[in-house]
Amino acid sequence: MLAHSEEECSLDFDAIEGRLGLSRRDFLKFCTGLASTMGLPAGADAAIAKAVESARRPSVIWLHFQECTGCTESLLRANHPTLERLILDIISLDYHETLFAAAGHQAEAARRQAMADNKGKYLLVVEGAIPTKDKGIYCRIGGQTAVDLLKECATDAAAVVAIGSCASWGGVPSTKPNPTGSEGAGEVLGAKVVNLPGCPPNPYNLISTVVHYLTFNKLPELDAKGRPKFAYGRLIHENCERRAHFDAGRFAGEFGDEGHRQGWCLYKLGCKGPETHANCPAVLFGDVSNASWPVGTGHPCIGCTEKGIVFTKPIHALAELKTVTPPIFFARPAEERGTGVTFAAAAALAAIAGAAAGGTAMLARNLGKSVPEAKADVAAPDEQRGG
Amino acid sequence: MGMDRRNFLKAASGGTLAASCVPSVQARETRTMPEGAVGLLYDGTLCIGCRACMAACKAENDLPPEFNEIEGSAYWDAPLDLSGRTINIIKAYVGGDSDRKDTLDGYAFTKLSCFHCVDASCVSCCPVAAMTKDPVTGIVSHSKEACIGCRYCVAACPFGVPRFTYDETFPHIAKCQLCRHRMAQGKFAACAEVCPTGATIYGPVKELKKEIARRRALAPGTETEFPRGHIGSGDTHIAPIANYVDHVWGEKEIGGTQVLHLSAVPFDRLDKKPLPDVAPANVSESLQGRIYHGMIAPLAFLGALVFAAKRSAKALGEQGEAGGTDAGDDRKGE
Numbered sequence: 001m002l003a004h005s006e007e008e009c010s011l012d013f014d015a016i017e018g019r020l021g022l023s024r025r026d027f028l029k030f031c032t033g034l035a036s037t038m039g040l041p042a043g044a045d046a047a048i049a050k051a052v053e054s055a056r057r058p059s060v061i062w063l064h065f066q067e068c069t070g071c072t073e074s075l076l077r078a079n080h081p082t083l084e085r086l087i088l089d090i091i092s093l094d095y096h097e098t099l100f101a102a103a104g105h106q107a108e109a110a111r112r113q114a115m116a117d118n119k120g121k122y123l124l125v126v127e128g129a130i131p132t133k134d135k136g137i138y139c140r141i142g143g144q145t146a147v148d149l150l151k152e153c154a155t156d157a158a159a160v161v162a163i164g165s166c167a168s169w170g171g172v173p174s175t176k177p178n179p180t181g182s183e184g185a186g187e188v189l190g191a192k193v194v195n196l197p198g199c200p201p202n203p204y205n206l207i208s209t210v211v212h213y214l215t216f217n218k219l220p221e222l223d224a225k226g227r228p229k230f231a232y233g234r235l236i237h238e239n240c241e242r243r244a245h246f247d248a249g250r251f252a253g254e255f256g257d258e259g260h261r262q263g264w265c266l267y268k269l270g271c272k273g274p275e276t277h278a279n280c281p282a283v284l285f286g287d288v289s290n291a292s293w294p295v296g297t298g299h300p301c302i303g304c305t306e307k308g309i310v311f312t313k314p315i316h317a318l319a320e321l322k323t324v325t326p327p328i329f330f331a332r333p334a335e336e337r338g339t340g341v342t343f344a345a346a347a348a349l350a351a352i353a354g355a356a357a358g359g360t361a362m363l364a365r366n367l368g369k370s371v372p373e374a375k376a377d378v379a380a381p382d383e384q385r386g387g
Numbered sequence: 388m389g390m391d392r393r394n395f396l397k398a399a400s401g402g403t404l405a406a407s408c409v410p411s412v413q414a415r416e417t418r419t420m421p422e423g424a425v426g427l428l429y430d431g432t433l434c435i436g437c438r439a440c441m442a443a444c445k446a447e448n449d450l451p452p453e454f455n456e457i458e459g460s461a462y463w464d465a466p467l468d469l470s471g472r473t474i475n476i477i478k479a480y481v482g483g484d485s486d487r488k489d490t491l492d493g494y495a496f497t498k499l500s501c502f503h504c505v506d507a508s509c510v511s512c513c514p515v516a517a518m519t520k521d522p523v524t525g526i527v528s529h530s531k532e533a534c535i536g537c538r539y540c541v542a543a544c545p546f547g548v549p550r551f552t553y554d555e556t557f558p559h560i561a562k563c564q565l566c567r568h569r570m571a572q573g574k575f576a577a578c579a580e581v582c583p584t585g586a587t588i589y590g591p592v593k594e595l596k597k598e599i600a601r602r603r604a605l606a607p608g609t610e611t612e613f614p615r616g617h618i619g620s621g622d623t624h625i626a627p628i629a630n631y632v633d634h635v636w637g638e639k640e641i642g643g644t645q646v647l648h649l650s651a652v653p654f655d656r657l658d659k660k661p662l663p664d665v666a667p668a669n670v671s672e673s674l675q676g677r678i679y680h681g682m683i684a685p686l687a688f689l690g691a692l693v694f695a696a697k698r699s700a701k702a703l704g705e706q707g708e709a710g711g712t713d714a715g716d717d718r719k720g721e
Contacts, residue, residue, distance in 0.1 A: 246437065247437075248439075248442055249437065249438070249439025249440070249441075249442040249443050249581050250439075251439070251581070251583045253622065267437075267583050268583040268615075270624075274435075314625060316624065317624065317625055317626065318435075318583070318584055318624055318626060320435070320488070321435045321436065321437070322486075329457065329462055329465040330436065330477065330478060330479035330481075330496075331465075331466065331467045331468060331476060331477075331478045331479070332467075332478060332479070332480070332481070333478050333479075333480050333497055333656065333657045333658035333659075334658035335467045335468055
């Protein structure tokens, strides 16, 4: 699938070391980690290494609208060795309001220049919801409304990635009563974008998506809601480390009780794992330990990736189970049973039994008589012949 | 066949006596719910099918897991119905997709365990009073020591609840006894205690009925607090009210039960077929009571039989005396 010859793999590690400030070992660890996050087959790590090593750095334009910058913060705190340097060096981040050194007209000019230079090739990353009410006046950057800025930047973008729940489907700003008419980037553009919901989203899902694009020159496979399947294909409930407690009916009743201290299932405390699609239990968060994700630390999942769950359902309201796919081993209300004998079968059986009984009776009646009668039968024709 | 005046009067007086004592017996009184009756409320619309209640039930009642073979595949502890090893089961109605709960074209859950009838057929039919109904709590339970294994209760129960452990050397009846052994420790039914959504809650039947009335009075979609564990436990959660069918299973069925069910799909789809409001135990016991009341009718009937037998024997004797010579004559004539 991803055949690569030795020459292709012979990377200039010295150059990488110089450019990225990474040892050869750490660089390959990083590439392998990304390949496994995306569930790519063996060999993909080498392809990724090749792509990352090359000097081709795609231009990335990162827009901020109605948001808290949590997505950017989460990305900056990705804790693999010098990751922030790496991500900033793999791509050419030409516009990012939090990270750029320039300001004002200078920054806007840099954005326009990058867009013109990389027309049709740059990646557009959107962070934050877009207010649409009252002609979008509730968010303006450089005099432009968020709607206009998004549409302008999206026109010539190779791909649009919506990072975080706000950019994906509206997030916090779109919560009722939604005073500014906030919407996600996909809704505003009326086009399919890559959605990476989460509050904040896992930084590795963004890095993986970008590196997938770099390596294979296309976006990863998406689900119906525009989310990469490698990250959002499964429910939290399916890979949760507390799942065995759910199956055994062991639920923590309240924070700090015996069950909670024993690490029991948090469903009863309102865990939204059974209705939330994300790879948190597999990829974890913050790179600090093997339990570094909300459920691992003892707090129920709040469903931060799912529209209609987070910011909509109360944190301690119970989740609906999405895993009750036509139940494989739920008993039916009434199991099928034998229906007894049908009339035709009973009649046939009775006829056979009757014939057998009749035959037996006739045989019994004729017992003892058979010899003389047989003689008589034999004699009769003789008599006739004689007569 | 002649009947003299004396015999006619004897027969007539016996018949009158027998007839007069029958209508004087009233039908057996209709049993009512004990004042302190306790039970369960199972609201299928809250059930998520986690089967924590089944696991807890087995743990608390010391029941072994079951092994089943379903369509060629082997499953551990996937019982298909109640059995000697499963006295509480969650079943699923499947009429369509798994993304539509509590609709006919989706799916719905139901529970089957003892309903603890007000007038229980199993108690009525038990020949050795091994099956009893507690006069205070109304819990229907049985004594393994007194049971003779006749399995009348298995046949009598309209819900198919009591089961027999046919595969054991010393078989016995198995059925839900509402965790009466836990009540001594101040606990309540394990299935209700463990239920994370309050789909099964325990409490006095009076309180359960109030809770049912409260839920049914709310418009579908209204967010409300649902108790978990037992009524008044203080542990609640908020969820929207479902679109219940206009029927509380167990409110009237065979004279009422102490386990009540709510559902958003018609109960006949959950294999809860229509049942009469009158308990079969009431009908059969009334009938038996009429026939055997004070043993008057059976004794009168016996008297009538004796009389008829004696009279025909007498008639036969007279005939025999007269006919004996005829027979002799016949023989002579031969």
